[in-house]
Amino acid sequence: MADTLSPPGPVAVQRWQKTGAHLGEVLDALSNLRRQGAGQGAGTRTAVMTLVVVGGTDAEADSCLSSVRALGSHHPCRALMVRPEPDSTPAIDAEACLWQARTSDGTDEHPVFFEELHLRVGGQAASHLASIVGPFALADMPLVLWFPGPPPDPADPLLQVATAVLVDTRFASSDVAEVAHVYRTLLELANRQPVVDLSWARLQPWRELLAGLFEPEPARELLRGVRSVAVKGKPGPRHLLGGWLLAQLDLRTREVTLQDARHVEISLHAAYGEEEGTFVVSRDDTARAVWARATLSCGVAHSQALPLPDDSLTTALSAAMGNLRADRVWERALAAAATLAS
Amino acid sequence: MTTEAAFDNPLAEGLDTVRRAPPGVLVVFGASGDLTHRKLLPALERLSRRRLLPAAFAVIGIARTEMSDDAFRDVMVEAVPGAGPGWAEIVKNSSYITGDYAHPGTFSALAQRLGQVDEALGTGGTRTYYLATVPDVFAEVARMLGQVKLNRPAHPGATVRLVIEKPFGHDRATARQLDAALHEVFDEEQIYRIDHYLGKETVQNVLALRFANAIFEPLWTRNYIDHVQVTVAESLGVEKRGSFYEKAGALRDIVQNHVMQVLSLTLMEPASSIDSERIRDEKVKALRSVVVPQVPEVANIAVRAQYDSGWVEGVSVPGYRQEDGVDPHSQTETYVALKLAVDNWRWAGVPIYVRTGKRLQKRLTEVALQFKEVPHLAFPKAAAEGLHPNALVLRIQPDEGVTLRFGAKVPGQAFRVRDVLMDFSYGTAFLEDPPDAYERLLLDAMVGDPTLFIRTDEVDTAWQIVEPVIEAWSAGAAPLAGYAAGSWGPRQADTLIQRDGRQWRTP
Numbered sequence: 001m002a003d004t005l006s007p008p009g010p011v012a013v014q015r016w017q018k019t020g021a022h023l024g025e026v027l028d029a030l031s032n033l034r035r036q037g038a039g040q041g042a043g044t045r046t047a048v049m050t051l052v053v054v055g056g057t058d059a060e061a062d063s064c065l066s067s068v069r070a071l072g073s074h075h076p077c078r079a080l081m082v083r084p085e086p087d088s089t090p091a092i093d094a095e096a097c098l099w100q101a102r103t104s105d106g107t108d109e110h111p112v113f114f115e116e117l118h119l120r121v122g123g124q125a126a127s128h129l130a131s132i133v134g135p136f137a138l139a140d141m142p143l144v145l146w147f148p149g150p151p152p153d154p155a156d157p158l159l160q161v162a163t164a165v166l167v168d169t170r171f172a173s174s175d176v177a178e179v180a181h182v183y184r185t186l187l188e189l190a191n192r193q194p195v196v197d198l199s200w201a202r203l204q205p206w207r208e209l210l211a212g213l214f215e216p217e218p219a220r221e222l223l224r225g226v227r228s229v230a231v232k233g234k235p236g237p238r239h240l241l242g243g244w245l246l247a248q249l250d251l252r253t254r255e256v257t258l259q260d261a262r263h264v265e266i267s268l269h270a271a272y273g274e275e276e277g278t279f280v281v282s283r284d285d286t287a288r289a290v291w292a293r294a295t296l297s298c299g300v301a302h303s304q305a306l307p308l309p310d311d312s313l314t315t316a317l318s319a320a321m322g323n324l325r326a327d328r329v330w331e332r333a334l335a336a337a338a339t340l341a342s
Numbered sequence: 343m344t345t346e347a348a349f350d351n352p353l354a355e356g357l358d359t360v361r362r363a364p365p366g367v368l369v370v371f372g373a374s375g376d377l378t379h380r381k382l383l384p385a386l387e388r389l390s391r392r393r394l395l396p397a398a399f400a401v402i403g404i405a406r407t408e409m410s411d412d413a414f415r416d417v418m419v420e421a422v423p424g425a426g427p428g429w430a431e432i433v434k435n436s437s438y439i440t441g442d443y444a445h446p447g448t449f450s451a452l453a454q455r456l457g458q459v460d461e462a463l464g465t466g467g468t469r470t471y472y473l474a475t476v477p478d479v480f481a482e483v484a485r486m487l488g489q490v491k492l493n494r495p496a497h498p499g500a501t502v503r504l505v506i507e508k509p510f511g512h513d514r515a516t517a518r519q520l521d522a523a524l525h526e527v528f529d530e531e532q533i534y535r536i537d538h539y540l541g542k543e544t545v546q547n548v549l550a551l552r553f554a555n556a557i558f559e560p561l562w563t564r565n566y567i568d569h570v571q572v573t574v575a576e577s578l579g580v581e582k583r584g585s586f587y588e589k590a591g592a593l594r595d596i597v598q599n600h601v602m603q604v605l606s607l608t609l610m611e612p613a614s615s616i617d618s619e620r621i622r623d624e625k626v627k628a629l630r631s632v633v634v635p636q637v638p639e640v641a642n643i644a645v646r647a648q649y650d651s652g653w654v655e656g657v658s659v660p661g662y663r664q665e666d667g668v669d670p671h672s673q674t675e676t677y678v679a680l681k682l683a684v685d686n687w688r689w690a691g692v693p694i695y696v697r698t699g700k701r702l703q704k705r706l707t708e709v710a711l712q713f714k715e716v717p718h719l720a721f722p723k724a725a726a727e728g729l730h731p732n733a734l735v736l737r738i739q740p741d742e743g744v745t746l747r748f749g750a751k752v753p754g755q756a757f758r759v760r761d762v763l764m765d766f767s768y769g770t771a772f773l774e775d776p777p778d779a780y781e782r783l784l785l786d787a788m789v790g791d792p793t794l795f796i797r798t799d800e801v802d803t804a805w806q807i808v809e810p811v812i813e814a815w816s817a818g819a820a821p822l823a824g825y826a827a828g829s830w831g832p833r834q835a836d837t838l839i840q841r842d843g844r845q846w847r848t849p
Contacts, residue, residue, distance in 0.1 A: 204357075208393055211353035216365045216398040216464030217499070220351060248352040289427040292397060300464040302435075304397035305427035329356035 010069050010101035013113075017095040023135055026094045030115055030136075033098040049142045049321070052080045052133050054158070056148035064148050067314040068116070069099060071321070078138050081118045082129060090123025092132070129158045137161065142324060151182060154189045162193060164324040166317075169236045169334075170199040179235055180341035183334045190334075194326040199236055200333075201316040203264065205306050206241065209281045209292035210266055218275065218300050225272030226251060232261035241266060243337025244329070253340060283308075363389070363788035365398035366468030366501075367459050369452065371483055372475035373403025373414065373438065377507075382474060383421035385780035390428040392777075394785055398463040400435035402455055406442055414438030435463060443479050449490045456492070467500030470788050473507070480506050481523035488527035505534045505787045508599050509590065510796070513812060514805035521798050534787045535796040539600040541779030541786075544742035544768065546794070548607045548709070549621075551736065551744060558734070559612070561713070564692045568731065570608065571710040571847055574601055574698040577654050578705070579827070580676070584667025591674045593646070593808055593815075596698045600707075602629060602804040603796070604738065605682075605696070608709050609689060618793035622800065629803040631686040632694075640814035643682075645823060645834045646675035649701040652827030659701060659827045673822055676700045679835035680811070681842075695839055697846065701827035706849050707738040721759060728760035733847075743767040 014033040018025060053064045061081055068079045095118040100111050121132060137143045142163035145152075151167050152159060159165065167186060189195050214220050226249050231242045241264065242256045263283035270277050277296040284291055288308040295301045309315035368386070370378055389395050403414050418433045419425070439455060441448025459465055471487065473480055484504060487493045495502050504524070511517025524533055539545055552559055561567070574596055580587040587595065606625040609632075613620040635643055650661040663670050677699030684694060713732040726749070733747040744766045752758040768776075777785075786794055814820065823832040830846065839846055 205393065207353070208357055209397075211351060211357055212362075212397050214351050214353060215396050217466050218464050223351065223353075245353075248355060250352075284427075287427060291427075294397065296464075300462065302397040302463045303431055304395075305431050306393055307391065307426040307428070327356060 010099040010114075012097050013100045014098040015096070017093075019093045020091045021094040023092070023132065026092075026096065026117070026119075027135060029094075029096050030117065033096060033115065034113075036098075049077045049144055049163075050080065050137045051077045051144050051146060051321075052082060052136075052162075053146045053148060054082050054129070054152070055084060060148035063313060064146060065116070067311070067317050069101075070311065070314045071318055077114060077141075078136065079114065079116045080133065080136055081116070082133065083118075083120045084126035084129060085120060085122045086124070086126040088122040090125065092122070092125065093120040094118065130161050133158065134161055144321070144324060151185050151189060154185065154192060159189075159193065164194040164196055165189060166196050166198060166320055168198040169240060170202065170234070174235050176235065176239075176341045179239055180338045183239075183338040183341065187331060187334055187338070190326065190331050194324060196320040196324060196327070197240075197330060197334075198313065198316040198320055199240060200327070200330045201319040202312050203237055203241060204319065205290050205308065206264055206266060206281050207244065209290055209304060209306060210268070210279065212304060213279045213281075213292050213294040213302070216294075216300065216302065218296055218298055219277060219279075219294055222270035222272050222275060222277045222296070223249070226255070226268060226270045228255055228257070228269045230257045230259065230267045231265070232259045233264035234260070234262075237264050239337040239341050240333055242340050243335070244333035246340065247332040247336040248329070256340065258340060361785065361789050361791070362394050363396055363399070363785060364468060364501075365396045365463070365465045366470065366788060367400050367402060367456060367465050368784075368788070369402045369404065369456075369469055369471045371404050371443065371471065371473045371479075374405040374407035374409060374417070375474055377474040378403070379417065379421045381780045382472065382784065383418055385778060385784050386432070387422040387425050387429045388778070388781050389785055390432055391426040393428075395428070395432065397431075398465050399432060400437070400459050400463060400465065401432065402436065402452065402459070403438040404441060404448065404452065405438075406440070408440050409438050411437040435459070443475070443483050443486065446486065446489060449486045449492065453490045453492055460496075467495055467497035468502070469500075470503045470505060472505045472784075472787075477506075477509055477520075481520060484524050484527045493527045493532075501790060502528075503532050503534055503787055503790065504528050505536060507536045507538075508796075509594065510535055510599075510801045511805065512589070512594070514802065514809050517801055517805050521801070525798075530798055531792075533798075534783075534792060535798075535801065536783055536787075537599045537603055537796055538779040538783065540603055540794040540796070541781075541783040542738065543776035543782075544736075544738045545604060545607065547742070547768065548604070548736055548738075553612050561734075562711070563688050564690055566713055567692055568712045568714045569693045569695060569842075569844060571712065572601055572604060572608070572694065572696045572708075573710070573847070573849060574604075574707045575702040575830075575849070576698075576700045576705050577702060579649070579659060579701050580662065580665050580668065582666065584665045586667075587676075588668055588672060588674050591646075592676055592678045592698055592700070593811060597678055597680065597696065598804050598808045599796075601696055601698060602800075602807065604707070604709060605629075605632075605694065606800070608736075609684060609694075611688070616793075618791060621793055622797045626797065626799050626803055628684075629800065629807065631684050631689065632807050633683040633685050634807055635682075635810045637810045637814045637817075637819070640811050641820045643680060643838070644811050644814075644820060645677075645679040645832060645838050646815060646820055647677040647699070647823035647825050647832040647834065648672070648674065649676050649699070649827045650824050652701070652829065654701055654703075654828040661827070662700075675815070675822060677702075677823075677825060677831050677835070679831065679838050681838060682807070693842060693844075695844075695846070697831060697835060699825075699831055703828055703830055704849075705740065708849055709736045709738070710734070710847050711736075712844075721757060725757050726759045728758070730761055735847075735849075741767060 014036050016029040097116045099114050102111055144164050145162040146166040214223055229245045231238045238258050242258050246256050265282040268279040275297055279294050281292045289305050291305045293303040415433045439451050511520050606628045609628040610624040613624045648662045662676050663672050679697040682694040711734045715731045719726055729749045735745040737743050746764045747761050749759045750762045752760050823834045825832040
């Protein structure tokens with residue numbers, strides 16, 4: 001949530017870099033950064049995981065980095081940015097940095113230190129990233145691989161070192177056939193290890209609000225008679241939400257309509273017995289908020305609004321890091337979304 | 343209402359990792375008061391911002407102060423500057439009833455209003471009554487709710503709960519009278535007694551530290567622990583509560599409730615499950631193991647004192663008797679030091695030293711377990727001059743965390759051992775800012791989780807422990823000592839612990 005994710009910006013306290021480095025030198029450099037920062041309190045490490053960002057475009061990597069730093073005080077982790085470049089000179093270029101963030105409980109402030117390491121891996125080694133990532137993993141801590149670009153090949157040996165894999169289906173192609181392909185690849189991956197979709201985490205407010213509209217008893221009964229569902233949005237989110245509703249409400253594909261739009265909106269019409277109801281969850285264009293409204297023919301009407309975080313990637317990353325488990329509901333939604341896309 | 347079985351909400355699957363309040367109405371008695379404005383409304387807004395309140399939700403405020411619905415809605419808006427968009431929806435659904443708590447008309451108006459809200463929002467008859475009033479009216483409000491049958495759920499599946507805040511009585515007899523009056527109308531399962539200390543994340547962390555870690559619990563016995571110190575220190579004075587404090591004093595205001603709650607969590611045996619009743623059973627068992635002092639021995643095991651003027655945090659402050667609303671000849675204690683004993687297998691022979699006071703050097707709450715000395719020190723005495731017995735300190739506020747003191751070799755050719763602290767701060771390790779105590783407890787009450795609320799037998803047992811002290815002090819058994827504001831308390835408190843060859847920690 002926005003109010004919990006606004007630590008003061010972290011600052012770099014120590015840096016080191018080398019072109020053509022051996023892994024041993026990089027590991028020594030990381031230890032030295034800690035030692036040199038010990039006077040500022042960096043001798044004590046509080047870490048919750050090793051996070052490895054693999055590939056992606058420069059813009060994607062920058063976006064990942066700023067989110068990791070923004071989360072530094074809440075999810076202190078050793079972050080590795082690995083850029084495989086199999087066609088360039090066989091060498092490893094490394095840059096390490098020790099960051100300091102501060103947490104505050106309103107009374108006291110505590111420094112939190114976390115390390116960031118950039119590795120450009122050229123030549124054949126780029127195809128053997130597991131051997132490079134492994135030595136940097138913090139002992140006894142989860143290792144999370146984050147693929148900001150296309151999802152990895154499920155057979156990639158690098159995946160074997162991971163506790164969980166982070167992906168983002170938000171930017172799936174506008175080509176529906178490719179969307180379906182990405183979803184099937186992810187399902188195959190999810191069969192092997194926990195996959196966490198940042199897009200799914202980002203859509204949680206919509207899901208929670210829609211589910212919440214059916215909590216009062218008269219509305220709950222209407223779930224027995226959902227007649228139609230319309231989901232608007234960009235290709236990734238609208239397919240995922242459509243798939244979720246298709247799977248969870250056991251609908252037929254023709255009862256789910258998908259439509260292109262800038263913002264996500266879900267409309268659901270239901271009738272059961274003598275009761276009818278309309279349920280809408282939509283984004284307010286004028287404010288960063290999502291609104292949910294239920295109107296029933298018996299006269300009951302309720303509505304709710306939730307603020308959207310200023311930085312949706314950071315918030316989604318925070319939610320994902322707090323829940324690195326297989327999500328069967330997401331997997332069912334993905335499978336149904338693949339059907340809708342094809 | 344449908345006669346078919348309740349239908350599970352398939353859209354909620356996978357979203358139930360977080361507890362959310364069900365549809366319902368929160369009725370706040372004392373809605374025009376300070377507690378509502380300062381604590382309850384901001385806590386509700388944070389719950390709404392964290393997506394923990396339902397869409398079908400309303401607040402009905404009740405108080406004697408004349409106010410329209412719109413004026414109350416304005417109060418709700420003003421109480422939470424910068425509120426999220428969800429708050430506006432809750433404010434829109436909320437309303438206010440002006441009325442005297444002794445007047446039946448107030449409660450029939452409430453019954454009518456609740457019916458209207460149920461019909462408009464689908465809140466289904468679920469209500470939580472929060473008594474943010476002076477304790478004197480608790481019994482009366484409960485009785486009047488019973489008279490209009492608002493004490494029982496009107497619909498199947500609905501729940502009705504009553505939330506009250508400490509103090510629960512002025513002594514054991516009045517606490518029992520209050521309980522008897524409440525139980526005439528509400529079942530014990532419907533009554534949620536708040537001690538906001540239990541809503542603090544770090545108080546709950548005492549349970550996590552003890553029962554989620556294999557390394558601490560085996561040491562948590564008389565075999566290894568020499569004594570326990572509980573400190574609840576405040577740097578503030580009585581502020582604007584002088585007239586209230588005059589009738590209460592530190593023993594009633596802090597020891598009978600906050601200290602006993604922290605103590606019960608520290609002393610309790612592991613519960614067989616996380617079920618609220620099992621945990622509360624163990625807490626009561628722990629309190630019942632505390633040896634109830636005898637009146638004649640109080641002078642030897644308890645110290646009472648009152649602060650004089652002094653300097654706190656660089657500011658010159660007046661003595662207690664110079665505070666607003668305080669009798670210039672007041673005999674009310676602002677400081678208590680107490681030595682307790684526990685009669686059970688785990689704690690027999692381990693003294694528990696408790697101290698609490700206002701205008702002490704700094705604000706802090708901690709539980710310190712002082713371990714026994716090693717049976718034999720193999721090093722020359724000079725090599726271990728800087729070494730003390732191990733101590734495990736649970737810091738409850740501020741700077742919540744755990745500190746372990748142990749000996750380590752000083753680097754160098756010589757063999758010297760010195761104390762070092764291994765210091766863990768919750769704030770540096772966890773993902774989210776913890777909820778504030780009211781936020782946590784309000785949600786628990788609405789969800790129906792009584793774990794962090796005090797059961798009637800806990801209240802009674804806590805009064806039983808402190809009552810002989812009250813009796814002895816009322817009879818003038820112990821003179822009232824003085825201490826300088828900004829100090830760590832009177833020298834008599836030092837003597838109390840030094841007689842046993844120990845000393846207070848300097849936190």
